[in-house]
Amino acid sequence: METVGSVSASILSRSIHLRNPCNSHSVQSCTFRHSDYMGHRFTTPNLWIIEKSLRRKAHPLKVVCIDYPRPELENTANFLEAAYLSSTFRTAARPSKPLKVVIAGAGLAGLSTAKYLADAGHKPIILEARDVLGGKVAAWKDSDGDWYETGLHIFFGAYPNIQNLFGELGINDRLQWKEHSMIFAMPSKPGEFSRFDFPDVLPAPLNGIWAILKNNEMLTWPEKVRFAIGLLPAMVGGQPYVEAQDGLTVKEWMKKQGVPDRVNDEVFIAMSKALNFINPDELSMQCILIALNRFLQEKHGSKMAFLDGNPPERLCMPIVNHIQSLGGDVRLNSRIQKIELNNDETIKHFVLGNGNIIEADVYVIATPVDILKLLLPQEWKEISYFRRLEKLVGVPVINVHIWFDRKLKNTYDHLLFSRSPLLSVYADMSVTCKEYYDPNRSVLELVFAPAEEWITRSDAEIIEATMKELAKLFPDEIAADQSKAKILKCHVVKTPRSVYKTVPNCEPCRPLQRSPIEGFYLAGDYTKQKYLASMEGAVLSGKLCAQAILQDYDFLVGRTQQRTTVAASNV
Numbered sequence: 272m273e274t275v276g277s278v279s280a281s282i283l284s285r286s287i288h289l290r291n292p293c294n295s296h297s298v299q300s301c302t303f304r305h306s307d308y309m310g311h312r313f314t315t316p317n318l319w320i321i322e323k324s325l326r327r328k329a330h331p332l333k334v335v336c337i338d339y340p341r342p343e344l345e346n347t348a349n350f351l352e353a354a355y356l357s358s359t360f361r362t363a364a365r366p367s368k369p370l371k372v373v374i375a376g377a378g379l380a381g382l383s384t385a386k387y388l389a390d391a392g393h394k395p396i397i398l399e400a401r402d403v404l405g406g407k408v409a410a411w412k413d414s415d416g417d418w419y420e421t422g423l424h425i426f427f428g429a430y431p432n433i434q435n436l437f438g439e440l441g442i443n444d445r446l447q448w449k450e451h452s453m454i455f456a457m458p459s460k461p462g463e464f465s466r467f468d469f470p471d472v473l474p475a476p477l478n479g480i481w482a483i484l485k486n487n488e489m490l491t492w493p494e495k496v497r498f499a500i501g502l503l504p505a506m507v508g509g510q511p512y513v514e515a516q517d518g519l520t521v522k523e524w525m526k527k528q529g530v531p532d533r534v535n536d537e538v539f540i541a542m543s544k545a546l547n548f549i550n551p552d553e554l555s556m557q558c559i560l561i562a563l564n565r566f567l568q569e570k571h572g573s574k575m576a577f578l579d580g581n582p583p584e585r586l587c588m589p590i591v592n593h594i595q596s597l598g599g600d601v602r603l604n605s606r607i608q609k610i611e612l613n614n615d616e617t618i619k620h621f622v623l624g625n626g627n628i629i630e631a632d633v634y635v636i637a638t639p640v641d642i643l644k645l646l647l648p649q650e651w652k653e654i655s656y657f658r659r660l661e662k663l664v665g666v667p668v669i670n671v672h673i674w675f676d677r678k679l680k681n682t683y684d685h686l687l688f689s690r691s692p693l694l695s696v697y698a699d700m701s702v703t704c705k706e707y708y709d710p711n712r713s714v715l716e717l718v719f720a721p722a723e724e725w726i727t728r729s730d731a732e733i734i735e736a737t738m739k740e741l742a743k744l745f746p747d748e749i750a751a752d753q754s755k756a757k758i759l760k761c762h763v764v765k766t767p768r769s770v771y772k773t774v775p776n777c778e779p780c781r782p783l784q785r786s787p788i789e790g791f792y793l794a795g796d797y798t799k800q801k802y803l804a805s806m807e808g809a810v811l812s813g814k815l816c817a818q819a820i821l822q823d824y825d826f827l828v829g830r831t832q833q834r835t836t837v838a839a840s841n842v
């Protein structure tokens with residue numbers, strides 16, 4: 272095969288820099304021009320190359336060809352790392368005895384675990400309690416055929432594992448990327464918005480710095496300077512500093528760093544509510560620093576995309592089809608009721624709600640952490656790995672959909688930060704999302720947070736409160752009494768326990784995917800991974816769970832054989 276390009280790689284401190292002179296996704300073959308590897312050739316369709324750990328001659332250079340570059344955004348080191356991890360499942364040696372892995376929960380974490388295990392040649396079976404896929408990305412069709420969702424979901428440029436997954440499934444075109452901006456409502460000027468625009472010509476973090484410096488409506492120059500000085504230790508101290516801030520709330524950290532209260536009020540209330548549905552006086556500062564780090568480190572990190580339709584069909588179904596095409600299974604209406612143990616306190620089987628039992632070589636719980644705690648057998652509760660879970664508690668949040676009798680004008684084809692006391696982010700889905708497109712009527716989807724006080728209130732009260740807030744965002748078009756735009760219909764979806772509430776000191780309580788119980792693993796956005804409680808975090812947790820199972824393969828097979836032998840001799 273003809274050599275059509277070369278890749279040069281270098282390592283600067285700990286980040287990987289890749290340059291592909293071919294700059295094409297359809298390269299058929301490539302020569303690696305590192306002195307140690309001169310002349311080494313790789314051939315694969317859609318060649319892309321990832322260099323994992325170039326550490327001079329002491330460690331061999333690891334080169335992996337990946338098939339799924341991301342078309343919209345640049346292939347950053349984080350993306351290549353995500354693609355590399357995915358490729359390890361496809362290229363793993365086929366197992367002589369595929370493991371039967373039962374996974375509780377068909378949220379993104381459970382689906383991801385099953386997908387990557389299936390890629391590696393194993394047999395995952397997902398048991399989902401409800402009649403709908405997706406967990407916190409679940410959605411339902413009403414009697415008019417309109418969809419309503421558990422939550423308004425945004426995909427970020429800084430979500431490498433999600434985008435790699437879209438590439439693998441061949442559904443990249445389902446992400447509808449928006450302008451690289453963040454748009455905030457201005458409570459002091461009802462109906463007006465202030466933008467942070469990230470210029471495409473500048474690399475990160477300069478594009479972010481430029482966006483902040485150019486915006487003078489929300490923060491004054493002295494406030495920006497005070498905030499920048501406050502952030503200096505984070506820039507200098509790196510990850511250890513970020514982790515150390517887990518003990519402080521956002522508000523406490525701002526005070527300690529001498530950042531003016533107005534910065535908190537103008538920017539961080541909106542950001543805290545968007546990230547974790549709570550206010551800065553509760554949110555751990557580590558959460559904000561991790562988000563800033565992920566969003567500002569990459570040129571397109573804070574660029575946002577909407578899925579082009581309802582998540583169960585447009586995102587979850589392709590994962591299910593993939594799992595089933597490789598011999599796995601996904602069963603709805605199959606709630607795990609109980610974890611039954613052997614005498615040695617390992618798992619004997621899962622008991623389902625209908626009394627059926629299911630046995631497997633490996634068991635994974637990919638439910639929310641609150642459900643896991645309810646399922647934990649008494650015998651495990653004092654193990655510190657499980658005891659620490661007590662600190663992780665789901666936060667309440669409400670998602671509101673309102674269909675109006677007209678097209679609202681004061682809106683954008685984008686996510687909007689409402690900066691209202693009761694609401695967090697919102698979007699006119701009739702504009703932002705292809706499947707929900709309507710030329711004549713607006714459909715607002717709004718995240719109602721913090722929701723602690725509202726979660727037990729009636730839908731009518733929630734809609735009434737929402738309309739009062741909307742009257743400030745659309746002063747010319749919406750009035751609380753509906754004397755302007757009229758509500759055609761609405762849906763309110765309450766999630767009393769959503770993502771874990773990221774209050775200070777939660778980080779040490781997040782469990783690794785491999786538990787101390789043989790053959791038992793966890794997946795879920797709350798488990799240990801570097802992307803907060805998010806869709807990206809859920810998908811990565813599934814990959815890490817599948818990776819841990821693969822790493823333990825010999826042990827798990829040996830264990831199963833031993834049990835079979837013992838069972839046979841008992842007969």
Ligand SMILES: Cc1cc2nc3c(=O)[nH]c(=O)nc-3n(C[C@H](O)[C@H](O)[C@H](O)COP(=O)(O)OP(=O)(O)OC[C@H]3O[C@@H](n4cnc5c(N)ncnc54)[C@H](O)[C@@H]3O)c2cc1C
Nearest residue numbers: 376378379380400406407422424425607795796805806809
């Ligand atoms: C309102 C809202 C807005 C959000 N916005 C964003 C956003 O913009 N961007 C972003 O990245 N993230 C967002 N998130 C967070 C994101 O949705 C979650 O982090 C992610 O979907 C969690 O996935 P998971 O698989 O870990 O858990 P889940 O989605 O909760 O999945 C767990 C599954 O387990 C099932 N289950 C429970 N009990 C049992 C049982 N006993 N047996 C079998 N199955 C069981 C559940 O039914 C569920 O399907 C938002 C969340 C909400 C609620």
